Amino acid sequence: MSASLSTFTSSSSSAGSRATGPASARPRVAIAGGGVIGLALAWRLAEAGCPVDVFEAGETGQGASRAAAGMLAACAEAEPGEEVLLALNRASQVLWPAFAAELEQAAGSPVDLRTEGTLTIALTADDLARLRHLFALQQSLGLPVEWLTAAQVRRREPCLSPKLAGGILTLEDHQVDNRKVAAALKVAALKAGVNIHEHTPVSRVETVGGRVTGLVAGDAVHGADVVVLAAGAWSRGIDIAPAAPLPVRPIKGQMLALQMDPAAPILSHVLWAPGAYLVPRRDGRLIIGATTEEKGFDTDLTAGGQLALLTNAWRALPTLEELTIIEQWVGFRPGSRDDAPILGPSEEVDGLIYATGHHRNGILLLPVTTQVIADYVLSGRMADVAAPFGAARFAPRAAAE
DSSP: OOSOGGGSOEEEOSSOOOOOSSGGGOOOEEEEOOSHHHHHHHHHHHHTTOOEEEEOSSSTTOSHHHHSOOEEOTTTTOOTTOHHHHHHHHHHHHHHHHHHHHHHHHHTSOOOOBOSOEEEEEOSHHHHHHHHHHHHHHHHTTOOEEEEOHHHHHHHOTTSOTTOOEEEEETTOEEOOHHHHHHHHHHHHHHTTOEEETTOOEEEEEEETTEEEEEEETTEEEEOSEEEEOOGGGGGGSBOTTSOOOOOEEEEEEEEEEEOOTTSOSOOSEEEETTEEEEEOTTSEEEEEOOOBOOTTOOOOOHHHHHHHHHHHHHHOGGGGGSEEEEEEEEEEEEOTTSSOEEEEOSSSBTEEEEEOOGGGTTTTHHHHHHHHHHHHHHSEEEGGGGGGOGGGGSHHHHHO
């Protein structure tokens, strides 16, 4: 990996993962979940000499990895009280260019990392007040942001609403085509020798004496020295006893895509508008998202959800009313109790490792998650930047402390 594992300070963990030294002694790894995180981990670990099997209930890359918008918005999405998560997000943002380049070389296909940056805009006086508050927060956190007047925003994006009141430019918040990333990761993993088992749902992690021995997938037991739980919103449905179930739930999001003329797109930057975000693709697709709904695994598209997205997008970019709707879909973000990822070893089961609960940041956190978890499997060291995100933080004793 060109972005070296030494990028982050690491510390030893008391919950070992059967980490080994020589490639000939690499652990057998079974990964529950074939989204981008599971595939990327499989690719990296197989490259390092591990025998790796990936188990996916459907087809790889067709869950949250497909539903996402591909925004790498560490700065635009910064929120009060999330400074520790921001550090992880920013660390991953730095890794993305090298990660994308290596993936494209390994797979022989583009992932469309775009670097125009992100605009966050205000349309009303109330929007402007909220935007100034966000800008002050971003500045206090030392983030690379720039305040723009309405005229400056419109010079960058002439098709935006004439009601513009101002905006923030975050030049380091990029985007990538998440569907191309998922497809490329599958190719890279297969080339590296990964065994991918599609339509093979994992039901249980097998243990003996508190140590992983494998997992049950498709009614068969598959032996492994290390099991990585990377099943996203479906992670809680996998029996990991004697470990406690993970506090991961599905957070429904409705989205849609319109078709622009690729030769004359009406938007070039990722755009955060009041009530919606818009993400332009190189092929002319314009992604609009997303609702946030606590409705379990409800797959229904609703008139209200789609109307709200279109209305808010239209207020910011009126010319989109002439575009054709080409796709509408629902995705399920894997939300944890504190909306931050769950990373690292289980304290209850030796050899069980978590890489789930990424909520809205799964694509953004892909490189750092891959790097941190692969390093742990291979060396037994957990990077300091990921240390706050262990599952132990949800234990009753941790809450009491």
